[in-house]
Amino acid sequence: MSTAILAVDLGKTGCRASLRIDGTERARADGPGAPGLAARDGVAAAERAVTAVVREIDLRAMPFVLSVGAAGAASAPRARIEFARLLAGTPAVTAVAVTSDAVTAHAGALGGDPGVVLTAGTGAVVTAVDPTGRFTRIDGWGPLLGDEGSGGWIGLQGLRAALRGHDGRGPDTTLAAAAADQYGPLDTLPTLFGDHENQARLAAAFAPAVAAAAAADEVAAEIMSAAGHALGRAVLAAIDRGGLAAPVPYAVTGGLIELGAALWAPVDRILGGRVEYRTAHGRPIDGAALLGADTTTALEPLITRIS
Incomplete structure:
Protein backbone atom coordinates (compact mmCIF):
# COMPACT_ATOMS: atom_id res chain seq x y z
CA MET A 1 0.00 0.00 0.00
CA LEU A 110 22.24 17.04 5.70
CA GLY A 111 19.90 14.11 5.08
CA GLY A 112 20.11 12.91 8.65
CA ASP A 113 23.92 13.02 8.82
CA PRO A 114 25.81 14.71 11.68
CA GLY A 115 26.95 18.28 11.20
CA VAL A 116 25.81 21.87 11.60
CA VAL A 117 23.05 23.68 9.70
CA LEU A 118 22.44 27.41 9.63
CA THR A 119 18.84 28.27 8.84
CA ALA A 120 18.58 31.95 7.94
CA GLY A 121 15.26 33.38 6.85
CA THR A 122 12.87 35.69 8.66
CA GLY A 123 14.40 34.21 11.81
CA ALA A 124 17.79 32.58 12.37
CA VAL A 125 18.79 29.39 14.15
CA VAL A 126 21.77 27.05 14.06
CA THR A 127 21.42 23.35 14.80
CA ALA A 128 24.15 20.78 15.29
CA VAL A 129 23.99 17.00 15.59
CA ASP A 130 27.04 14.98 16.63
CA PRO A 131 27.72 11.37 15.55
CA THR A 132 25.92 10.04 18.65
CA GLY A 133 22.77 12.02 17.86
CA ARG A 134 23.24 14.72 20.49
CA PHE A 135 21.38 17.83 19.38
CA THR A 136 22.47 21.44 19.94
CA ARG A 137 20.45 24.53 19.08
CA ILE A 138 21.80 28.08 19.04
CA ASP A 139 19.59 31.19 18.83
CA GLY A 140 16.16 30.93 17.24
CA TRP A 141 14.89 32.97 20.19
CA GLY A 142 12.48 35.03 18.14
CA PRO A 143 12.56 38.65 16.97
CA LEU A 144 12.46 40.25 20.43
CA LEU A 145 15.13 38.14 22.14
CA GLY A 146 17.34 36.82 19.36
CA ASP A 147 17.33 35.78 15.69
CA GLU A 148 20.44 37.94 15.28
CA GLY A 149 21.53 38.28 11.68
CA SER A 150 18.18 37.08 10.36
CA GLY A 151 16.05 38.72 7.70
CA GLY A 152 13.83 40.23 10.38
CA TRP A 153 16.88 41.52 12.23
CA ILE A 154 18.49 43.00 9.10
CA GLY A 155 15.24 44.65 8.03
CA LEU A 156 14.63 46.11 11.47
CA GLN A 157 18.18 47.47 11.74
CA GLY A 158 17.77 49.01 8.29
CA LEU A 159 14.51 50.69 9.24
CA ARG A 160 15.96 51.98 12.51
CA ALA A 161 18.90 53.46 10.60
CA ALA A 162 16.48 55.03 8.12
CA LEU A 163 14.55 56.68 10.96
CA ARG A 164 17.76 57.90 12.64
CA GLY A 165 18.81 59.53 9.40
CA HIS A 166 15.30 60.94 8.92
CA ASP A 167 15.41 62.51 12.40
CA GLY A 168 18.98 63.77 12.17
CA ARG A 169 20.02 61.43 15.01
CA GLY A 170 22.25 59.43 12.69
CA PRO A 171 24.09 59.66 9.38
CA ASP A 172 22.31 60.14 6.10
CA THR A 173 21.60 56.86 4.38
CA THR A 174 19.91 55.77 1.18
CA LEU A 175 17.92 53.39 3.36
CA ALA A 176 15.55 56.24 4.22
CA ALA A 177 14.46 56.63 0.61
CA ALA A 178 14.37 52.85 0.14
CA ALA A 179 12.12 52.45 3.19
CA ALA A 180 9.78 55.20 2.00
CA ASP A 181 9.56 53.57 -1.43
CA GLN A 182 8.70 50.20 0.11
CA TYR A 183 6.47 51.15 3.05
CA GLY A 184 5.28 54.70 2.42
CA PRO A 185 6.02 57.84 4.46
CA LEU A 186 8.41 57.08 7.31
CA ASP A 187 6.15 58.82 9.81
CA THR A 188 3.56 56.09 9.26
CA LEU A 189 5.90 53.18 10.07
CA PRO A 190 4.85 52.88 13.76
CA THR A 191 1.20 52.50 12.80
CA LEU A 192 2.01 50.11 9.97
CA PHE A 193 4.05 47.82 12.23
CA GLY A 194 1.72 48.19 15.19
CA ASP A 195 -1.25 46.97 13.17
CA HIS A 196 0.60 44.10 11.46
CA GLU A 197 0.05 40.56 12.78
CA ASN A 198 3.56 39.41 11.83
CA GLN A 199 6.02 42.23 12.45
CA ALA A 200 9.10 40.06 11.88
CA ARG A 201 7.88 39.13 8.42
CA LEU A 202 7.11 42.76 7.62
CA ALA A 203 10.62 43.82 8.68
CA ALA A 204 12.27 40.91 6.83
CA ALA A 205 10.79 42.19 3.58
CA PHE A 206 13.23 45.11 3.84
CA ALA A 207 16.34 42.91 4.15
CA PRO A 208 16.93 42.62 0.37
CA ALA A 209 16.91 46.42 0.11
CA VAL A 210 19.52 46.68 2.86
CA ALA A 211 21.71 44.09 1.14
CA ALA A 212 21.37 45.86 -2.21
CA ALA A 213 22.34 49.21 -0.67
CA ALA A 214 25.42 47.80 1.06
CA ALA A 215 27.64 48.14 -2.03
CA ALA A 216 27.43 51.94 -1.92
CA ASP A 217 25.99 52.88 1.48
CA GLU A 218 28.22 52.69 4.54
CA VAL A 219 25.32 52.39 6.98
CA ALA A 220 23.82 49.46 5.06
CA ALA A 221 27.25 47.83 4.73
CA GLU A 222 27.75 48.01 8.50
CA ILE A 223 24.38 46.37 9.09
CA MET A 224 25.16 43.53 6.69
CA SER A 225 28.60 43.02 8.22
CA ALA A 226 27.09 42.86 11.71
CA ALA A 227 24.51 40.36 10.50
CA GLY A 228 27.20 38.17 8.96
CA HIS A 229 29.26 38.26 12.14
CA ALA A 230 26.22 37.34 14.23
CA LEU A 231 25.43 34.33 12.03
CA GLY A 232 29.06 33.22 11.97
CA ARG A 233 29.35 33.45 15.76
CA ALA A 234 26.19 31.38 16.13
CA VAL A 235 27.64 28.63 13.93
CA LEU A 236 30.88 28.58 15.94
CA ALA A 237 28.91 28.43 19.19
CA ALA A 238 26.99 25.40 17.89
CA ILE A 239 30.22 23.68 16.90
CA ASP A 240 31.87 24.38 20.25
CA ARG A 241 28.87 23.51 22.41
CA GLY A 242 28.18 20.39 20.35
CA GLY A 243 31.80 19.26 20.64
CA LEU A 244 32.10 18.67 16.90
CA ALA A 245 35.55 18.07 15.46
CA ALA A 246 36.76 20.26 12.58
CA PRO A 247 36.14 20.36 9.74
CA VAL A 248 32.43 20.05 10.51
CA PRO A 249 29.94 19.30 7.71
CA TYR A 250 28.07 22.58 7.27
CA ALA A 251 25.08 23.60 5.18
CA VAL A 252 22.94 26.72 4.87
CA THR A 253 19.22 26.91 4.18
CA GLY A 254 16.66 29.69 4.12
CA GLY A 255 15.79 32.74 2.09
CA LEU A 256 18.86 34.78 3.08
CA ILE A 257 21.02 32.64 0.80
CA GLU A 258 19.94 35.04 -1.95
CA LEU A 259 21.40 38.15 -0.24
CA GLY A 260 24.88 37.54 -1.62
CA ALA A 261 28.39 38.49 -0.57
CA ALA A 262 27.34 41.45 1.61
CA LEU A 263 26.07 38.89 4.12
CA TRP A 264 27.98 35.70 3.39
CA ALA A 265 31.52 37.02 2.98
CA PRO A 266 31.68 38.00 6.70
CA VAL A 267 30.22 34.61 7.66
CA ASP A 268 32.86 32.76 5.64
CA ARG A 269 35.69 34.81 7.13
CA ILE A 270 34.63 33.96 10.66
CA LEU A 271 34.19 30.24 10.00
CA GLY A 272 37.51 29.80 8.22
CA GLY A 273 38.69 26.19 8.29
CA ARG A 274 36.30 25.10 11.03
CA VAL A 275 33.67 23.87 8.56
CA GLU A 276 33.38 21.82 5.39
CA TYR A 277 30.74 23.49 3.26
CA ARG A 278 28.13 21.20 1.71
CA THR A 279 25.32 22.07 -0.61
CA ALA A 280 22.06 21.31 1.15
CA HIS A 281 20.50 18.02 0.06
Whole structure:
Protein backbone atom coordinates (compact mmCIF):
# COMPACT_ATOMS: atom_id res chain seq x y z
CA MET A 1 0.00 0.00 0.00
CA SER A 2 1.31 3.44 -0.92
CA THR A 3 2.47 5.70 1.89
CA ALA A 4 1.20 9.29 1.66
CA ILE A 5 2.97 11.99 3.64
CA LEU A 6 1.87 15.61 3.72
CA ALA A 7 4.98 17.53 4.69
CA VAL A 8 4.56 21.11 5.93
CA ASP A 9 7.19 23.79 6.45
CA LEU A 10 5.57 26.41 8.68
CA GLY A 11 7.75 29.49 9.03
CA LYS A 12 7.08 33.02 10.15
CA THR A 13 6.91 34.27 6.57
CA GLY A 14 5.29 31.43 4.67
CA CYS A 15 3.68 28.03 5.00
CA ARG A 16 4.47 25.40 2.37
CA ALA A 17 2.92 21.96 1.97
CA SER A 18 4.04 19.05 -0.19
CA LEU A 19 2.17 15.79 -0.70
CA ARG A 20 4.62 12.91 -1.15
CA ILE A 21 3.51 9.43 -2.20
CA ASP A 22 6.25 6.81 -1.97
CA GLY A 23 8.77 9.65 -1.88
CA THR A 24 7.53 11.45 -5.00
CA GLU A 25 5.90 14.87 -4.81
CA ARG A 26 2.37 14.79 -6.24
CA ALA A 27 1.01 18.18 -5.16
CA ARG A 28 2.05 21.33 -3.34
CA ALA A 29 0.51 24.47 -1.89
CA ASP A 30 1.73 27.74 -0.40
CA GLY A 31 0.20 30.20 2.03
CA PRO A 32 1.07 32.79 4.67
CA GLY A 33 3.10 31.82 7.72
CA ALA A 34 2.47 32.33 11.41
CA PRO A 35 4.32 34.26 14.16
CA GLY A 36 5.53 31.04 15.82
CA LEU A 37 4.21 28.60 18.40
CA ALA A 38 5.82 30.57 21.22
CA ALA A 39 3.92 33.73 20.30
CA ARG A 40 0.65 34.79 21.88
CA ASP A 41 -2.11 32.75 20.21
CA GLY A 42 0.69 31.04 18.28
CA VAL A 43 -0.98 27.63 18.27
CA ALA A 44 -4.22 28.98 16.83
CA ALA A 45 -2.35 30.96 14.18
CA ALA A 46 -0.27 27.92 13.27
CA GLU A 47 -3.36 25.72 12.97
CA ARG A 48 -5.00 28.26 10.65
CA ALA A 49 -1.89 28.41 8.46
CA VAL A 50 -1.60 24.62 8.14
CA THR A 51 -5.34 24.14 7.61
CA ALA A 52 -5.26 26.69 4.78
CA VAL A 53 -2.56 24.87 2.81
CA VAL A 54 -4.04 21.42 3.50
CA ARG A 55 -7.29 22.60 1.93
CA GLU A 56 -5.42 23.57 -1.23
CA ILE A 57 -4.28 19.99 -1.85
CA ASP A 58 -6.59 17.33 -3.31
CA LEU A 59 -6.03 14.41 -0.96
CA ARG A 60 -8.89 12.38 -2.47
CA ALA A 61 -9.79 11.13 1.01
CA MET A 62 -6.58 9.05 1.15
CA PRO A 63 -5.13 8.40 4.60
CA PHE A 64 -1.91 10.32 5.16
CA VAL A 65 0.75 11.19 7.71
CA LEU A 66 0.95 14.90 8.53
CA SER A 67 4.52 15.99 9.32
CA VAL A 68 5.11 19.61 10.29
CA GLY A 69 8.21 21.64 11.04
CA ALA A 70 6.96 24.75 12.85
CA ALA A 71 8.70 27.92 13.92
CA GLY A 72 8.82 28.23 17.71
CA ALA A 73 8.31 24.51 18.39
CA ALA A 74 11.70 24.10 20.05
CA SER A 75 11.19 26.83 22.64
CA ALA A 76 7.52 26.02 23.34
CA PRO A 77 7.20 22.25 23.94
CA ARG A 78 3.74 22.52 25.51
CA ALA A 79 2.49 24.49 22.54
CA ARG A 80 4.04 21.87 20.25
CA ILE A 81 2.04 19.12 21.97
CA GLU A 82 -1.17 21.16 21.84
CA PHE A 83 -0.58 21.89 18.17
CA ALA A 84 0.01 18.20 17.39
CA ARG A 85 -3.20 17.24 19.15
CA LEU A 86 -5.18 19.78 17.14
CA LEU A 87 -3.69 18.54 13.87
CA ALA A 88 -4.52 14.96 14.78
CA GLY A 89 -8.17 15.88 14.24
CA THR A 90 -7.57 16.65 10.56
CA PRO A 91 -9.75 14.38 8.39
CA ALA A 92 -7.94 11.29 7.00
CA VAL A 93 -4.82 11.88 9.12
CA THR A 94 -3.42 8.59 10.44
CA ALA A 95 -0.46 10.06 12.32
CA VAL A 96 1.01 13.47 13.15
CA ALA A 97 4.64 14.47 13.61
CA VAL A 98 5.45 17.97 14.85
CA THR A 99 8.89 19.40 15.46
CA SER A 100 10.80 22.65 15.08
CA ASP A 101 11.40 24.03 11.62
CA ALA A 102 15.07 24.11 12.66
CA VAL A 103 14.99 20.33 13.08
CA THR A 104 13.36 19.74 9.70
CA ALA A 105 15.88 22.15 8.15
CA HIS A 106 18.75 20.07 9.57
CA ALA A 107 17.19 16.83 8.35
CA GLY A 108 16.59 18.28 4.90
CA ALA A 109 20.01 19.89 4.54
CA LEU A 110 22.24 17.04 5.70
CA GLY A 111 19.90 14.11 5.08
CA GLY A 112 20.11 12.91 8.65
CA ASP A 113 23.92 13.02 8.82
CA PRO A 114 25.81 14.71 11.68
CA GLY A 115 26.95 18.28 11.20
CA VAL A 116 25.81 21.87 11.60
CA VAL A 117 23.05 23.68 9.70
CA LEU A 118 22.44 27.41 9.63
CA THR A 119 18.84 28.27 8.84
CA ALA A 120 18.58 31.95 7.94
CA GLY A 121 15.26 33.38 6.85
CA THR A 122 12.87 35.69 8.66
CA GLY A 123 14.40 34.21 11.81
CA ALA A 124 17.79 32.58 12.37
CA VAL A 125 18.79 29.39 14.15
CA VAL A 126 21.77 27.05 14.06
CA THR A 127 21.42 23.35 14.80
CA ALA A 128 24.15 20.78 15.29
CA VAL A 129 23.99 17.00 15.59
CA ASP A 130 27.04 14.98 16.63
CA PRO A 131 27.72 11.37 15.55
CA THR A 132 25.92 10.04 18.65
CA GLY A 133 22.77 12.02 17.86
CA ARG A 134 23.24 14.72 20.49
CA PHE A 135 21.38 17.83 19.38
CA THR A 136 22.47 21.44 19.94
CA ARG A 137 20.45 24.53 19.08
CA ILE A 138 21.80 28.08 19.04
CA ASP A 139 19.59 31.19 18.83
CA GLY A 140 16.16 30.93 17.24
CA TRP A 141 14.89 32.97 20.19
CA GLY A 142 12.48 35.03 18.14
CA PRO A 143 12.56 38.65 16.97
CA LEU A 144 12.46 40.25 20.43
CA LEU A 145 15.13 38.14 22.14
CA GLY A 146 17.34 36.82 19.36
CA ASP A 147 17.33 35.78 15.69
CA GLU A 148 20.44 37.94 15.28
CA GLY A 149 21.53 38.28 11.68
CA SER A 150 18.18 37.08 10.36
CA GLY A 151 16.05 38.72 7.70
CA GLY A 152 13.83 40.23 10.38
CA TRP A 153 16.88 41.52 12.23
CA ILE A 154 18.49 43.00 9.10
CA GLY A 155 15.24 44.65 8.03
CA LEU A 156 14.63 46.11 11.47
CA GLN A 157 18.18 47.47 11.74
CA GLY A 158 17.77 49.01 8.29
CA LEU A 159 14.51 50.69 9.24
CA ARG A 160 15.96 51.98 12.51
CA ALA A 161 18.90 53.46 10.60
CA ALA A 162 16.48 55.03 8.12
CA LEU A 163 14.55 56.68 10.96
CA ARG A 164 17.76 57.90 12.64
CA GLY A 165 18.81 59.53 9.40
CA HIS A 166 15.30 60.94 8.92
CA ASP A 167 15.41 62.51 12.40
CA GLY A 168 18.98 63.77 12.17
CA ARG A 169 20.02 61.43 15.01
CA GLY A 170 22.25 59.43 12.69
CA PRO A 171 24.09 59.66 9.38
CA ASP A 172 22.31 60.14 6.10
CA THR A 173 21.60 56.86 4.38
CA THR A 174 19.91 55.77 1.18
CA LEU A 175 17.92 53.39 3.36
CA ALA A 176 15.55 56.24 4.22
CA ALA A 177 14.46 56.63 0.61
CA ALA A 178 14.37 52.85 0.14
CA ALA A 179 12.12 52.45 3.19
CA ALA A 180 9.78 55.20 2.00
CA ASP A 181 9.56 53.57 -1.43
CA GLN A 182 8.70 50.20 0.11
CA TYR A 183 6.47 51.15 3.05
CA GLY A 184 5.28 54.70 2.42
CA PRO A 185 6.02 57.84 4.46
CA LEU A 186 8.41 57.08 7.31
CA ASP A 187 6.15 58.82 9.81
CA THR A 188 3.56 56.09 9.26
CA LEU A 189 5.90 53.18 10.07
CA PRO A 190 4.85 52.88 13.76
CA THR A 191 1.20 52.50 12.80
CA LEU A 192 2.01 50.11 9.97
CA PHE A 193 4.05 47.82 12.23
CA GLY A 194 1.72 48.19 15.19
CA ASP A 195 -1.25 46.97 13.17
CA HIS A 196 0.60 44.10 11.46
CA GLU A 197 0.05 40.56 12.78
CA ASN A 198 3.56 39.41 11.83
CA GLN A 199 6.02 42.23 12.45
CA ALA A 200 9.10 40.06 11.88
CA ARG A 201 7.88 39.13 8.42
CA LEU A 202 7.11 42.76 7.62
CA ALA A 203 10.62 43.82 8.68
CA ALA A 204 12.27 40.91 6.83
CA ALA A 205 10.79 42.19 3.58
CA PHE A 206 13.23 45.11 3.84
CA ALA A 207 16.34 42.91 4.15
CA PRO A 208 16.93 42.62 0.37
CA ALA A 209 16.91 46.42 0.11
CA VAL A 210 19.52 46.68 2.86
CA ALA A 211 21.71 44.09 1.14
CA ALA A 212 21.37 45.86 -2.21
CA ALA A 213 22.34 49.21 -0.67
CA ALA A 214 25.42 47.80 1.06
CA ALA A 215 27.64 48.14 -2.03
CA ALA A 216 27.43 51.94 -1.92
CA ASP A 217 25.99 52.88 1.48
CA GLU A 218 28.22 52.69 4.54
CA VAL A 219 25.32 52.39 6.98
CA ALA A 220 23.82 49.46 5.06
CA ALA A 221 27.25 47.83 4.73
CA GLU A 222 27.75 48.01 8.50
CA ILE A 223 24.38 46.37 9.09
CA MET A 224 25.16 43.53 6.69
CA SER A 225 28.60 43.02 8.22
CA ALA A 226 27.09 42.86 11.71
CA ALA A 227 24.51 40.36 10.50
CA GLY A 228 27.20 38.17 8.96
CA HIS A 229 29.26 38.26 12.14
CA ALA A 230 26.22 37.34 14.23
CA LEU A 231 25.43 34.33 12.03
CA GLY A 232 29.06 33.22 11.97
CA ARG A 233 29.35 33.45 15.76
CA ALA A 234 26.19 31.38 16.13
CA VAL A 235 27.64 28.63 13.93
CA LEU A 236 30.88 28.58 15.94
CA ALA A 237 28.91 28.43 19.19
CA ALA A 238 26.99 25.40 17.89
CA ILE A 239 30.22 23.68 16.90
CA ASP A 240 31.87 24.38 20.25
CA ARG A 241 28.87 23.51 22.41
CA GLY A 242 28.18 20.39 20.35
CA GLY A 243 31.80 19.26 20.64
CA LEU A 244 32.10 18.67 16.90
CA ALA A 245 35.55 18.07 15.46
CA ALA A 246 36.76 20.26 12.58
CA PRO A 247 36.14 20.36 9.74
CA VAL A 248 32.43 20.05 10.51
CA PRO A 249 29.94 19.30 7.71
CA TYR A 250 28.07 22.58 7.27
CA ALA A 251 25.08 23.60 5.18
CA VAL A 252 22.94 26.72 4.87
CA THR A 253 19.22 26.91 4.18
CA GLY A 254 16.66 29.69 4.12
CA GLY A 255 15.79 32.74 2.09
CA LEU A 256 18.86 34.78 3.08
CA ILE A 257 21.02 32.64 0.80
CA GLU A 258 19.94 35.04 -1.95
CA LEU A 259 21.40 38.15 -0.24
CA GLY A 260 24.88 37.54 -1.62
CA ALA A 261 28.39 38.49 -0.57
CA ALA A 262 27.34 41.45 1.61
CA LEU A 263 26.07 38.89 4.12
CA TRP A 264 27.98 35.70 3.39
CA ALA A 265 31.52 37.02 2.98
CA PRO A 266 31.68 38.00 6.70
CA VAL A 267 30.22 34.61 7.66
CA ASP A 268 32.86 32.76 5.64
CA ARG A 269 35.69 34.81 7.13
CA ILE A 270 34.63 33.96 10.66
CA LEU A 271 34.19 30.24 10.00
CA GLY A 272 37.51 29.80 8.22
CA GLY A 273 38.69 26.19 8.29
CA ARG A 274 36.30 25.10 11.03
CA VAL A 275 33.67 23.87 8.56
CA GLU A 276 33.38 21.82 5.39
CA TYR A 277 30.74 23.49 3.26
CA ARG A 278 28.13 21.20 1.71
CA THR A 279 25.32 22.07 -0.61
CA ALA A 280 22.06 21.31 1.15
CA HIS A 281 20.50 18.02 0.06
CA GLY A 282 17.06 19.55 0.29
CA ARG A 283 14.86 22.10 1.92
CA PRO A 284 13.17 22.07 5.32
CA ILE A 285 10.05 20.65 3.70
CA ASP A 286 12.12 17.71 2.46
CA GLY A 287 13.28 17.23 6.04
CA ALA A 288 9.66 17.22 7.21
CA ALA A 289 8.88 14.52 4.65
CA LEU A 290 11.91 12.48 5.78
CA LEU A 291 10.96 12.70 9.45
CA GLY A 292 7.35 11.88 8.66
CA ALA A 293 8.47 8.60 7.09
CA ASP A 294 11.46 7.66 9.25
CA THR A 295 11.13 7.25 13.02
CA THR A 296 14.69 6.01 13.51
CA THR A 297 16.78 9.15 12.92
CA ALA A 298 18.92 10.75 15.61
CA LEU A 299 16.41 13.62 15.67
CA GLU A 300 13.55 11.43 16.93
CA PRO A 301 13.63 12.71 20.57
CA LEU A 302 12.82 16.19 19.23
CA ILE A 303 9.61 15.11 17.51
CA THR A 304 6.11 14.98 19.00
CA ARG A 305 4.16 12.13 17.41
CA ILE A 306 0.48 11.26 17.68
CA SER A 307 -1.03 8.25 15.95
